[in-house]
Amino acid sequence: MRRVNVAVPPPYDVTIGAGAGALAELSRVVGDRANVVVSQAAVFGAHGAALKAALGGSEPWVELVADGEDAKSFATVEGLCRTFADGGLPRGGVVVAFGGGVVGDTAGFAAAVYHRGVAVVQVPTTLLAQVDAAVGGKTAVNLPEGKNLVGAFHQPLGVVVDTSTLSTLPDAEYRSGLGEVAKYSLMPQGAAVAAVLDADLARVLARDPATLEGLVAECVEIKAAVVGADPEERTGARATLNFGHTFGHALETVAGYTHSHGEAVAVGLVFATHLARSLDRVDDAAVARTEDVLTSLGLPISVGQPEEIGLSGVGASELLDVMHRDKKASGGLTFVLPGPAGLESVDDPPASALEAAMRAVGVPASGGGG
Numbered sequence: 001m002r003r004v005n006v007a008v009p010p011p012y013d014v015t016i017g018a019g020a021g022a023l024a025e026l027s028r029v030v031g032d033r034a035n036v037v038v039s040q041a042a043v044f045g046a047h048g049a050a051l052k053a054a055l056g057g058s059e060p061w062v063e064l065v066a067d068g069e070d071a072k073s074f075a076t077v078e079g080l081c082r083t084f085a086d087g088g089l090p091r092g093g094v095v096v097a098f099g100g101g102v103v104g105d106t107a108g109f110a111a112a113v114y115h116r117g118v119a120v121v122q123v124p125t126t127l128l129a130q131v132d133a134a135v136g137g138k139t140a141v142n143l144p145e146g147k148n149l150v151g152a153f154h155q156p157l158g159v160v161v162d163t164s165t166l167s168t169l170p171d172a173e174y175r176s177g178l179g180e181v182a183k184y185s186l187m188p189q190g191a192a193v194a195a196v197l198d199a200d201l202a203r204v205l206a207r208d209p210a211t212l213e214g215l216v217a218e219c220v221e222i223k224a225a226v227v228g229a230d231p232e233e234r235t236g237a238r239a240t241l242n243f244g245h246t247f248g249h250a251l252e253t254v255a256g257y258t259h260s261h262g263e264a265v266a267v268g269l270v271f272a273t274h275l276a277r278s279l280d281r282v283d284d285a286a287v288a289r290t291e292d293v294l295t296s297l298g299l300p301i302s303v304g305q306p307e308e309i310g311l312s313g314v315g316a317s318e319l320l321d322v323m324h325r326d327k328k329a330s331g332g333l334t335f336v337l338p339g340p341a342g343l344e345s346v347d348d349p350p351a352s353a354l355e356a357a358m359r360a361v362g363v364p365a366s367g368g369g370g
Ligand SMILES: NC(=O)c1ccc[n+]([C@@H]2O[C@H](COP(=O)([O-])OP(=O)(O)OC[C@H]3O[C@@H](n4cnc5c(N)ncnc54)[C@H](O)[C@@H]3O)[C@@H](O)[C@H]2O)c1
Pocket: 040, 041, 042, 043, 046, 067, 068, 069, 072, 099, 100, 101, 102, 103, 105, 125, 126, 127, 128, 129, 132, 133, 134, 135, 136, 137, 138, 139, 140, 148, 165, 166, 167, 168, 169, 170, 173, 176
């Protein structure tokens, strides 16, 4: 079992293990406080018995939320808060978020606002949530105007990870998490993640729980250090976690979320590294390494065939338009790029460098109109 401390006020531990022993940690974190489990049908169906045992064996109070990005809504959060009120969850109670990022974000946001804040424990069951979403206290819902536009920082009381829950995760969801793992491995502080991938790639792809315990722990070490340095994204340190995401988000938007977040991030990592190469921040070896890591994990390194990535008819100008629209929120067209001083935010790179990076990931200069 691995334990990683997140040094925010108040600090908390992320406990990572493989099998029932890991979930047993949950009863220590929750203690004898009243609690409600928020989950989804697929997660609770597959792993509810293990969670129930971890909480002490008696029948838990469980609320299920719907599946998919559409469930990240005010309606879901209102529904949760109303059931908390109906069921009498007290101010000192605990919300146990048992699922992927959708459960973590909605249950976390409900916990942040119910009674002006009750405790939440994150028990993530997707690879993406284990290495990323469950750690760091960001919670959010979507608006029709955009993703994650309303939310709160609400640090959990603790995070409990059982990597054996990943055995039932659909392949596409597992690949999605691997995109974030690849990102960590390519960060300047990612040597330990890269070492696990180098030594144990086959076991990672086979989802061996013990191997994943080490892999998830090394990813969480990186996220915890960054979050500890910049808990509420004020100094720019936390923004380095967006490596690969500016282009990745634009890709997701124009492709209409037809492929996994991890695949979009993978192409975004290649884009960012080529952009850094065009700006003479890195050498050809960095580009080759990025492409090798992603390929070894079965992730795309270019938009490829339109039907593969759902980019039919989309070109560089459409992607740039989307990135410029996002610019309103941040105040500049900003990319997190590798370079001699590590990952840094680079504002408004020249059009020629952007075009070269677009070409490198297979995006045509302009859309084909299809
Ligand atoms: N708060 C943050 O810091 C943060 C960071 C990254 C992403 N996110 C958010 O996370 C969300 C994506 O999360 P996700 O990728 O975990 O997807 P998800 O929560 O939608 O889960 C994917 C699917 O897998 C199912 N599932 C989950 N665990 C399972 C298991 N062990 N076995 C079988 N099925 C299982 C779920 O029911 C769901 O259908 C996005 O909304 C994103 O915005 C939040």
